[in-house]
Amino acid sequence: DVKVTQxxxxxxxxxxxxxxxxxxxxxxxxxxxxxRQDPGLGLRLIYFSYDVKMKEKGDIPEGxxxxxxxxxxxxxxxxxxxxxQTSMYLCASSTSGTGYREKLFFxxxxxxxxx
Amino acid sequence: DQQVKQNSPSLSVxxxxxxxxxxxxxxxxxxxxxxxxxxxxxxxxxxxSISSIKDKNxxxxxxxxxxxxxxxxxxxxxxxxxGDSAVYFCAASLAGGNKLVFGAGTILRVKS
Numbered sequence: 312d313v314k315v316t317q318x319x320x321x322x323x324x325x326x327x328x329x330x331x332x333x334x335x336x337x338x339x340x341x342x343x344x345x346x347r348q349d350p351g352l353g354l355r356l357i358y359f360s361y362d363v364k365m366k367e368k369g370d371i372p373e374g375x376x377x378x379x380x381x382x383x384x385x386x387x388x389x390x391x392x393x394x395x396q397t398s399m400y401l402c403a404s405s406t407s408g409t410g411y412r413e414k415l416f417f418x419x420x421x422x423x424x425x426x
Numbered sequence: 427d428q429q430v431k432q433n434s435p436s437l438s439v440x441x442x443x444x445x446x447x448x449x450x451x452x453x454x455x456x457x458x459x460x461x462x463x464x465x466x467x468x469x470x471x472x473x474x475s476i477s478s479i480k481d482k483n484x485x486x487x488x489x490x491x492x493x494x495x496x497x498x499x500x501x502x503x504x505x506x507x508x509g510d511s512a513v514y515f516c517a518a519s520l521a522g523g524n525k526l527v528f529g530a531g532t533i534l535r536v537k538s
Contacts, residue, residue, distance in 0.1 A: 315469070344525070351435075353428075353515060353530040354470070369525065401469055413458055413519045413526055417469025 314338070315418040317402050323424045330389040332421050334402030341407045343385035344415065345369075345377065348399040360385055361407075392425045399423075429453045430518050432529035441538045445503040449516030449529055452497065456518040460526065461490060461501050464513040473514075474501070506536045 318333035336343065342361055346354040346369075356369030358377040366377050374396060378386045385404075389396055399422050403415040431450045439445045449459075457478040462470035476483040476490045476499070483490050489502045503510055516529040 346528075351530055353430075353432075354517075354528040356525055356527075359525055370527075403469070413460055413475070413517075414472045415462075415470075415526065417471070419467065419469050 315402055315404055315416050317400075317418040317421050319421050320419065321422050321424075323426065324389075324392050325426055326393060328389075328392045328425075330392050330423065330425075332387040332389075332400055332402075332423070334385045334387070334418055335383050336385075336402075336404040336416070337383065338404065338406070338416070339382065340404035340416070341382075342405045343379065344403040344405075345375075345385065345387045346401045346403065347371070348401055348420070354401065357387065392423075394425050397423060397425045428530070429456075430516055430527050430529040432514075432516055432532050434532050435530070436533040436535070438535045438537060439506045441508055441536055442505045445501075445506045445510065445534055445536065447501040447503075447514050447516075447532050447534065449499045449501075450497060451499075451518050453518070453520070453527075454497065455520050456527075457521040458519040459490070459492060459499050460517045460519070461488075462515045462517060462528075464515065464531070470515055503534075506534075508536050508538045510534060511536045 315336045344359040345357040360379045376388045402418040460475040461473040463473045464470040492499045513531045515531045517526040
């Protein structure tokens with residue numbers, strides 16, 4: 312089974328702190344994604360990466376950055392956490408190729424609270 | 427502006443009956459559609475998909491219908507089971523694209 316592991320299930324941080332969310336996948340997938348899930352808004356794409364050291368902005372990249380130094384690891388960074396970044400963060404991965412790239416495998420999520 | 431809309435936040439169905447979850451989209455360039463299912467405290471999992479060249483795809487109790495002219499798709503679950511109670515997300519992908527656009531989700535409750 313594909314496993315996507317997110318380092319923390321719950322995280323509480325203070326406004327202005329730098330926050331790192333880590334994600335590791337074990338299936339050698341090329342593509343990795345960070346989404347946030349908010350009630351009534353569904354899943355919104357923050358950043359994604361097709362390959363090591365490559366990244367592309369999603370729909371809501373403001374206030375976030377990412378790092379992909381190794382194929383299996385994709386980190387989301389909140390440079391200066393704000394209360395409106397309180398959310399459920401979901402990491403996902405997929406392999407490339409027609410019919411496969413859209414089939415995402417998700418981690419269990421990190422519920423981040425910024426106080 | 428949400429390009430993928432699930433207008434029903436929740437749906438309650440009796441066990442054994444049919445569940446119909448609906449999804450509308452605005453971008454005619456979407457060419458691949460998927461449904462994901464999410465249980466509490468877990469990440470979403472892929473359920474079923476359909477290409478824009480088809481109008482129906484079936485997998486066991488789950489069938490997805492696509493009406494391109496209406497920009498509408500629906501997920502049918504027959505018969506519904508209590509274990510189907512979850513949040514269902516509709517998602518769409520642009521041709522040649524690698525990212526999905528998700529709807530807001532519909533909470534399905536199947537009562538026994």
